[in-house]
Amino acid sequence: MESSPKEVASVNRPASRSQRPSAELVRRLSLGDSVAIVVGITIGGGIFLVPNLVARSLPSIPMIMSMWILAGVVSFFGALACAELGASFPKTGGQYVFVREAYGPAAAFLCGWSLFTVARSAQVAWLAVVFSIYASYLVPLGPQASKLLSLAVLAVFAWVNYRGVKLGAVVQNSFTVSKIVGVLIIVAAALLHGANVERYTKPAVPGISLGSFGVALIACLLAYDGWVQLTFVAGEIRNPKRNVVRALTLGTLTVTAIYLLANFAYMRVLSVSEIAASEHVGADAAARALGAVGGSVLSLIILLSIVGTLNGCFMTIPRVYFAQAADGLFFRGFARIHPRFETPGFAIWAQAAWSAVLLLTGSYESLIDYALFGTWVFYGLMVVAVIVLRRTRPDLPRPYRMWGYPVTPLVFLAITIWFLGNLLVTRPVPAFAGLGLMLTGIPAYIIWRRYGQRPLQAFAAAQPGTVETELP
Numbered sequence: 001m002e003s004s005p006k007e008v009a010s011v012n013r014p015a016s017r018s019q020r021p022s023a024e025l026v027r028r029l030s031l032g033d034s035v036a037i038v039v040g041i042t043i044g045g046g047i048f049l050v051p052n053l054v055a056r057s058l059p060s061i062p063m064i065m066s067m068w069i070l071a072g073v074v075s076f077f078g079a080l081a082c083a084e085l086g087a088s089f090p091k092t093g094g095q096y097v098f099v100r101e102a103y104g105p106a107a108a109f110l111c112g113w114s115l116f117t118v119a120r121s122a123q124v125a126w127l128a129v130v131f132s133i134y135a136s137y138l139v140p141l142g143p144q145a146s147k148l149l150s151l152a153v154l155a156v157f158a159w160v161n162y163r164g165v166k167l168g169a170v171v172q173n174s175f176t177v178s179k180i181v182g183v184l185i186i187v188a189a190a191l192l193h194g195a196n197v198e199r200y201t202k203p204a205v206p207g208i209s210l211g212s213f214g215v216a217l218i219a220c221l222l223a224y225d226g227w228v229q230l231t232f233v234a235g236e237i238r239n240p241k242r243n244v245v246r247a248l249t250l251g252t253l254t255v256t257a258i259y260l261l262a263n264f265a266y267m268r269v270l271s272v273s274e275i276a277a278s279e280h281v282g283a284d285a286a287a288r289a290l291g292a293v294g295g296s297v298l299s300l301i302i303l304l305s306i307v308g309t310l311n312g313c314f315m316t317i318p319r320v321y322f323a324q325a326a327d328g329l330f331f332r333g334f335a336r337i338h339p340r341f342e343t344p345g346f347a348i349w350a351q352a353a354w355s356a357v358l359l360l361t362g363s364y365e366s367l368i369d370y371a372l373f374g375t376w377v378f379y380g381l382m383v384v385a386v387i388v389l390r391r392t393r394p395d396l397p398r399p400y401r402m403w404g405y406p407v408t409p410l411v412f413l414a415i416t417i418w419f420l421g422n423l424l425v426t427r428p429v430p431a432f433a434g435l436g437l438m439l440t441g442i443p444a445y446i447i448w449r450r451y452g453q454r455p456l457q458a459f460a461a462a463q464p465g466t467v468e469t470e471l472p
Contacts, residue, residue, distance in 0.1 A: 025092055025165075025236050025319075026342050031243045032171040038079075038230050038251025039258075040176035041312035044305050045130055046223030047183075047262050048282030053219040055276035058211035061267055064216075068263055071220030072256035077412040079227045079252040080402045081383040083245040086231045088389075089241030089399040092183065093323025094231025095382050102385035102392075105329060106445055111381075112324040113441035114374045116354070118434070120317045122367035124355040126147045127310045128153045134306065137299045151356055153310065158352035161314040168315040177309035182301035183262055188283070189289035190265035214422045220418070222372075223259065224238055226309070227252050228379070232316035235323075241399040265289070318347035329448060366430075373423055373434035380416035383409050 029037075051064075058064050073183075085098040096115075100108030128150040136146060161168040179280060230247055235241050266281055269288040278284045281304065286294035318334075321345035325334035338345040385408050387401055402408060422430040 011155060015144065025322075025337065025344070027236055027238045027240070028166050029169055029233060029237045033239075033244055034230055034237055034243055034247030035172045035251050035254070036169070036176040037233070037256050037312055037316065038227055038247055039180070040172050040308035041229050041316070041438070042226035042251070042255045042300050042309075043176075043183075043258060044127070044226070045134075046225075047259055047301050048220045048302050048305070050223045050264055051278065052275055052278050054216045055272050057219075059272050059276065060316045061272060063070060064267070064272070065260065065263060067213075067216045067220055068259055069256075071217060071224055072252070072259065074221065074412060074415050075224040075227055076147045076249075076252045076256070077174040077404075077408045078379060078383060079248040080404070081409055081412065082231050082387045083248045083381070083400050084337050084386055084398060084402040085389075086234050086244035086248070088246060088396055088398050090234045090237070090434040091323065092235025092319045094234050094320070095228055096232075096320045096323055097281045098231070098382050098385050099235075099378065100327070102388045103381065105327065106442075107381065108327070109324070109329045109440040109448065110438060111378050112320055112330065113444060114371075114378065114438045115317065115320055116351075116438075118367050118437050119371035120313065121351065121355045122358055122371050124154070124310065124317070124351065125150075125359040126368045127306055127313065128355070128359060130305045131303065131310065134299050134302050138296065138303075147360070150359055153307075154352045154356055154359070157307075157311050157314045158348050160311065161318075161349045162338070162341060162343055162345045165233070165315065165343055168311060171311050172308060172315060175304050175311065178405065179301060179305045179308055180258065182297075182304060186286055186289065186301070187261045187265040189294075190285065192290045193269050204462060211426070214418075214426070215416075216420070224252075224255065225375075225391055226236075227255075228382070229312065229316040231318040232338065232391065235319070245400045314348060314351065316361040318351045320345050321350070322348045331443075366433075367437075369430040370434035370437055373420065373431045374438040376416055376419055376423075377435075377438065379451055380413055380420070383412045383416070388438075 019340060054064055054067060058067055082094070086094065089097050089101060091097050096108055096112050099111045129146075131153050132141065132149040134148040135141065135149060141149065145230075157171075158172055227248060231245065234240050234244055237247075245335075262282075266275055266285045269285050270278070270281070274284070275281050280298075283295045283298045286298035288294065289428060290297060321330055321334045323401070324330040327345070334344065334347045334350065336344065336346045387406060390405075
């Protein structure tokens with residue numbers, strides 16, 4: 001159903017706090033904030049760790065660089081699909097909203113259910129654990145101290161984003177700039193360092209197997225993961241029909257350029273065989289280029305990267321549960337807006353609490369593995385939604401149309417099908433476990449439809465101007 005002129009106006013012109021219904025968030029994020037979200041969430045620890053997996057599978061410099069380019073292109077195609085959908089539906093919830101509009105509430109419920117119970121909550125817990133691991137390289141920490149530090153990190157960034165989306169954006173911008181500067185320092189040091197001899201004396205390997213190609217592509221795609229999370233906060237981006245498109249495009253291109261520069265730096269100072277043998281490629285490259293302080297410098301850069309990604313997760317992910325609850329498909333409290341900070345405060349703290357449970361029980365380790373399958377199922381469905389909506393809703397306003405359509409979405413879909421098929425063949429246990437966890441949402445949806453709550457929009461319409469009470 002198309003929005004009326006009055007509804008469109010309400011999207012682009014936020015109401016005053018006293019007039020704003022409880023299901024609407026304020027548009028405070030600028031284009032710069034949006035680009036920082038894409039870059040800051042995507043560039044985590046992967047670029048410092050993943051290259052060794054790629055080098056083991058593709059022992060040739062041209063092949064390695066080509067794989068990183070291919071993964072960047074595939075991610076860019078996914079971002080273009082997000083851009084079309086985000087411009088058409090500039091609402092909080094992003095991916096959840098796109099799935100709802102294309103396939104209906106049941107598929108949308110499964111999407112939000114999978115993100116909260118497994119995928120994104122496990123991601124947040126894993127990031128907090130990795131933060132404490134790298135912090136222990138600088139300050140020795142025992143097991144209990146590491147766990148307490150991880151819990152403290154969850155609490156800090158939940159608090160930052162609970163206090164306001166603009167405060168979260170300031171933190172995000174700061175750490176995004178810091179991590180980019182850090183990577184560029186390593187690149188500059190590598191350029192000043194003499195090139196490794198093996199680069200010129202060892203011949204390239206003539207071919208690779210399909211299996212090794214698959215391992216390398218999966219590793220690279222995981223390093224690029226994160227671009228979709230900008231759409232989660234589309235309802236808080238100023239001028240979203242223009243800025244969502246620009247931020248996704250600029251953000252994914254920036255990440256691709258940084259990843260290529262980082263790999264160039266690694267291969268400038270390390271041989272391909274050294275990269276393949278290293279468990280901490282970034283640290284080894286920094287130590288070779290910068291001397292004894294290189295490892296410490298790299299550890300700080302990785303900490304900044306993890307902090308930026310973790311903050312971005314707390315800024316974006318709870319908005320999915322907020323949108324789901326506003327549709328009456330999740331607990332009403334998740335749609336509660338703080339009357340002072342104007343954030344989905346309950347959803348943010350609930351995300352922190354569930355991630356803390358996964359962290360304390362250690363279940364995040366298996367869930368992060370299991371979540372991979374479900375995550376890519378919904379990536380595929382999201383991109384196919386572009387094709388579905390072009391056919392079922394041809395008159396839908398589309399301020400931006402996906403470049404290269406229908407080739408670009410079909411290429412992404414083909415890679416997704418191959419990706420999922422490869423997981424089922426090579427890693428059947430976590431793949432089927434992830435599928436099973438995702439499907440637990442079906443009985444949950446049936447129960448919710450029978451006993452759940454009505455959409456919050458109906459509640460707000462019946463009581464205009466309602467603002468939820470402040471959380472304790």
